[in-house]
Amino acid sequence: MPHFGDFQNEIYFGGLHGHIPKFPMCYRDLEARAAQAMAPGVLSYVAGGCGDERTQDLNAEAFNHWGVIPRMFVGAVKRDLSVNLFGMQLPSPLFLAPVGVIGICDQDGHGDIATAKAAAQSKVTMVSSTLMQDPMERVAQEFGDTPNFFQLYTPTNRDLAASLVSRAEAAGYKAIVVTLDTWVTGWRPRDLTTSNFPQLRGLCLANYFSDPVFRKLLARPVEEDPVAAVQMFGRVFGNPLTWEDLPWLRSLTKLPLIFKGICHPDDARRAIDGGADGIYCSNHGGRQANGGIAAIDMLPAVVKASGNTPVLFDSGVRSGSDVAKALALGAAAVGIGRPYAYGLAIGGAAGVSHVIRCILAEADLLMAVNGFPTIADLRGAAIPAPPWSRVPT
Numbered sequence: 523m524p525h526f527g528d529f530q531n532e533i534y535f536g537g538l539h540g541h542i543p544k545f546p547m548c549y550r551d552l553e554a555r556a557a558q559a560m561a562p563g564v565l566s567y568v569a570g571g572c573g574d575e576r577t578q579d580l581n582a583e584a585f586n587h588w589g590v591i592p593r594m595f596v597g598a599v600k601r602d603l604s605v606n607l608f609g610m611q612l613p614s615p616l617f618l619a620p621v622g623v624i625g626i627c628d629q630d631g632h633g634d635i636a637t638a639k640a641a642a643q644s645k646v647t648m649v650s651s652t653l654m655q656d657p658m659e660r661v662a663q664e665f666g667d668t669p670n671f672f673q674l675y676t677p678t679n680r681d682l683a684a685s686l687v688s689r690a691e692a693a694g695y696k697a698i699v700v701t702l703d704t705w706v707t708g709w710r711p712r713d714l715t716t717s718n719f720p721q722l723r724g725l726c727l728a729n730y731f732s733d734p735v736f737r738k739l740l741a742r743p744v745e746e747d748p749v750a751a752v753q754m755f756g757r758v759f760g761n762p763l764t765w766e767d768l769p770w771l772r773s774l775t776k777l778p779l780i781f782k783g784i785c786h787p788d789d790a791r792r793a794i795d796g797g798a799d800g801i802y803c804s805n806h807g808g809r810q811a812n813g814g815i816a817a818i819d820m821l822p823a824v825v826k827a828s829g830n831t832p833v834l835f836d837s838g839v840r841s842g843s844d845v846a847k848a849l850a851l852g853a854a855a856v857g858i859g860r861p862y863a864y865g866l867a868i869g870g871a872a873g874v875s876h877v878i879r880c881i882l883a884e885a886d887l888l889m890a891v892n893g894f895p896t897i898a899d900l901r902g903a904a905i906p907a908p909p910w911s912r913v914p915t
């Protein structure tokens with residue numbers, strides 16, 4: 523079984539030197555390259571966050587609050603980064619977080635499909651957003667052996683929600699991720715300035731326009747009156763869910779049900795009591811509310827409250843060492859959002875695969891160097907960094 527870290531040897535010794543200038547090797551360069559490649563409105567949409575973006579910035583900076591302490595005399599020649607999630611064996615702990623309207627990042631406008639191809643090729647789980655440019659059934663045709671999940675933005679119409687979930691089941695998605703923090707979008711100055719949000723809406727409704735329940739809500743077929751269809755979407759999108767809705771959400775599927783956007787341990791406990799199979803600790807990459815605590819700093823408490831229930835994590839993950847830290851703090855799997863959107867913008871599916879390879883190579887080599895052959899060995903290895911920490915004595 524090749525290691526993810528073998529990518530480094532390929533570059534050094536495998537004649538891939540030409541590869542290096544083609545794609546950036548770290549997040550800083552990736553971000554800069556993407557900023558040049560993307561149209562200004564698209565860049566603001568992806569790069570932007572809520573308010574003055576302090577929470578967004580803090581998400582990434584706060585990884586510096588934590589450090590992994592290396593262990594020697596381990597000789598971690600063989601590493602295993604696979605994880606078991608809901609009984610499914612995933613080859614890597616990394617996954618692609620749902621990014622709505624991802625299609626606009628892709629040069630040929632089919633970003634959901636390009637991303638699915640890259641995920642399949644990299645054996646990394648993709649979580650597909652409800653807001654897709656191609657219908658979920660089409661995207662599912664690209665799935666390889668790796669399980670992929672469907673992210674539900676719960677519409678106010680319950681039959682429509684049920685229809686989206688049952689279509690996802692039929693198409694072969696292996697878990698349902700319900701996002702809780704975005705029934706209304708947050709205050710996003712960059713989007714408000716460039717005013718591209720209305721246009722984006724029309725580009726991400728394939729799952730609605732292809733849905734039999736949604737189509738029945740319309741007076742005339744989508745094809746004849748797309749404007750009315752977009753208006754109908756505006757009316758049904760965005761369900762401010764409460765705990766009262768939890769039994770209904772649970773009743774929608776027998777697939778593993780994961781709640782995204784949970785940062786408070788009490789919410790984790792209550793969701794698990796209500797039947798959640800997984801908790802997804804995230805603050806939406808700082809896009810929804812400013813003024814919050816970095817998601818990684820909330821992770822340990824959420825993991826503790828969740829007991830044996832797996833906790834997925836995203837927000838601010840930019841590198842392999844970030845992945846290792848999140849795993850060490852108890853995440854069952856770790857997601858990236860903006861990094862792969864930028865990979866897509868600069869190189870389509872190949873760009874996404876490249877970003878994934880870089881992150882996994884760094885994580886794998888960190889585990890090699892620091893003496894952690896498996897993710898189980900890594901657990902508990904991150905401690906608060908100075909000046910807060912107490913180093914082991």
Ligand SMILES: Cc1cc2nc3c(=O)[nH]c(=O)nc-3n(C[C@H](O)[C@H](O)[C@H](O)COP(=O)(O)O)c2cc1C
Pocket residue numbers: 567568569581619620621622623651652653673701782804805806807808809836837838839857858859860861863
């Ligand atoms: C452009 C963009 C669109 C997003 N769309 C969705 C979405 O449709 N559904 C969802 O649950 N989260 C969405 N998110 C949030 C991501 O799933 C994830 O929580 C966030 O990007 C993680 O932070 P990071 O970008 O710092 O890695 C989106 C994020 C970005 C950047």
Ligand SMILES: O=C(O)C(=O)c1ccccc1
Pocket residue numbers: 622623653704707806809
């Ligand atoms: O931008 C986002 O983060 C997001 O989740 C979203 C919400 C509504 C429409 C498009 C994207």
